[in-house]
Amino acid sequence: MAANPHPATPKKSAAAIDPLDLFDVRGSLTEEERLVQDSVARLVDAEVLPVIQKAFEEHKFPRDLVPKLAELGLLGSSIHGYDCAGLNAVCYGLICQELERGDSGIRSFVSVQSSLCMYPIYAFGSEEQKQKYLPRMARGELIGCFGLTEPHGGSDPANMKTHAKPRGPDWVLNGAKMWITNGAIADLAVVWAMTPEGIRGFIVEKGTPGFSAPEIQHKFSLRASVTSALFFDNVVVPGDRVLPGIVGLKGPLSCLTQARYGIAWGVIGAAQACLKTMLDYTQSRTLFGRPLAQNQMIQVRLADMARRITTAQLLALQLGRMKDAGTMQPAHVSLAKWNNVRMALDIARDCRDMLGGAGISAEFPPIRHMLNLESVITYEGTETIHQLTIGRQLTGLNAF
Numbered sequence: 001m002a003a004n005p006h007p008a009t010p011k012k013s014a015a016a017i018d019p020l021d022l023f024d025v026r027g028s029l030t031e032e033e034r035l036v037q038d039s040v041a042r043l044v045d046a047e048v049l050p051v052i053q054k055a056f057e058e059h060k061f062p063r064d065l066v067p068k069l070a071e072l073g074l075l076g077s078s079i080h081g082y083d084c085a086g087l088n089a090v091c092y093g094l095i096c097q098e099l100e101r102g103d104s105g106i107r108s109f110v111s112v113q114s115s116l117c118m119y120p121i122y123a124f125g126s127e128e129q130k131q132k133y134l135p136r137m138a139r140g141e142l143i144g145c146f147g148l149t150e151p152h153g154g155s156d157p158a159n160m161k162t163h164a165k166p167r168g169p170d171w172v173l174n175g176a177k178m179w180i181t182n183g184a185i186a187d188l189a190v191v192w193a194m195t196p197e198g199i200r201g202f203i204v205e206k207g208t209p210g211f212s213a214p215e216i217q218h219k220f221s222l223r224a225s226v227t228s229a230l231f232f233d234n235v236v237v238p239g240d241r242v243l244p245g246i247v248g249l250k251g252p253l254s255c256l257t258q259a260r261y262g263i264a265w266g267v268i269g270a271a272q273a274c275l276k277t278m279l280d281y282t283q284s285r286t287l288f289g290r291p292l293a294q295n296q297m298i299q300v301r302l303a304d305m306a307r308r309i310t311t312a313q314l315l316a317l318q319l320g321r322m323k324d325a326g327t328m329q330p331a332h333v334s335l336a337k338w339n340n341v342r343m344a345l346d347i348a349r350d351c352r353d354m355l356g357g358a359g360i361s362a363e364f365p366p367i368r369h370m371l372n373l374e375s376v377i378t379y380e381g382t383e384t385i386h387q388l389t390i391g392r393q394l395t396g397l398n399a400f
């Protein structure tokens, strides 16, 4: 028999390509980075996914997770010394990604503890402050929060009303902060206040007279995370609780750069969780005599999600490599936060729709991720703030 002149191209098994990692970002990771990702993934599968739906429905942060997060070294994981893990930026990104595959609220807890409370103490604190707070925060014995946003407008923190006046060796703090993650459960708050010299950071401990942190109830988003107001009524802060290493808006903004970096990775996890749900669901649901997945429109929508997740993954990995190389700038972080959160929110909304009526049930994760991502697109700089940051970078003109 004559040989077939057109033999079928040998097909590579489709199983060799991970639908949630089409361009094999994992193949570009070091062994340590893969180990970190795998250990956090196991924690999320074993400890977060079984409890998160109930926690979200009950509007309750699953606090039992804190010692487990600490045990894995996930609190202040990028800090060197002070009982912290000293991992690189890509590892921190992967930690955020896996945690947010579980829920944005759990990633938020770790973002705030690590990037917004431990980081400023590490970067701008005295040696005594670092020794006093960082090891206990790494062990999860102390919980921190970060007070920058004020009720009259968070996008423009330069227009800050909360102020601190010197009185002898101490400071007297007055004002209010709004929408503060971890506030009501925090043992300490890093609070930014206007002083005669400019904006400065203060460590305010729970129980200080005149300081209160009531929880904000009735949220439809980040329900498994604690969000609070902070009030300061003539709060006396001892002189050794001011962060000595920074004066000016650059202080809080550089903390935001750390946290926004983690968010750019984190939201990939939320999007992956939504796409995974749909890959399973569209295979098993039969409509018009065929699986939902066997419709061109459905495949186009799934393909578009995979395309957007892939570009977000490549952006995050390059951002992480730049951060580790010391070349990352705030505008890079703005672009990644904007692109990746928009990607995840659009995907979560589309997945919610493709589930039909079932999409409004807590039984399927997309609506929970979608509602969470409505906060994530607002906090750490709204989408507009990041667009204007890129615009300013491109044109050299300030449109804020």
Ligand code: TGC
Pocket: 107, 108, 109, 111, 112, 146, 148, 149, 154, 155, 156, 157, 158, 181, 248, 249, 250, 251, 253, 254, 255, 256, 257, 259, 330, 379, 380, 381, 382, 385, 389, 400
């Ligand atoms: P601008 O003149 O641009 O900057 C003042 C100084 O800061 C420096 N700088 C930065 N440094 C580090 N990282 C950044 N991202 C920085 N952006 C600016 C800048 O070089 C300058 O330094 P210097 O030495 O010249 O003084 O300040 P601006 O008043 O024009 O404001 C710019 C703008 C609008 C981008 C900024 O105000 C902003 O980012 N607004 C958004 C505020 C925001 O994101 N708030 C977030 C609150 S925290 C939060 O949401 C936590 S949610 C956590 C969770 O649960 O996960």
Ligand code: FAD
Pocket: 112, 145, 146, 147, 148, 149, 150, 151, 152, 153, 154, 155, 156, 178, 179, 180, 181, 182, 222, 227, 375, 378, 379, 380, 381, 382, 383, 384, 385, 399, 400
């Ligand atoms: P505003 O600043 O009032 O903005 C309102 C609208 O105006 C937005 O759409 C914005 O994009 C738009 N806008 C603003 N300026 C311009 C402009 N120049 N041109 C065009 N449009 C503009 N803050 C903390 O300090 N610590 C925390 O831990 C923290 N956790 C949070 C947790 C949650 C769940 C949420 C929802 C928020 C949290 N925030 C926290 C606050 C968050 O950072 C702010 O909500 C955010 O920065 C926006 O501020 P705002 O809500 O006051 O909105």
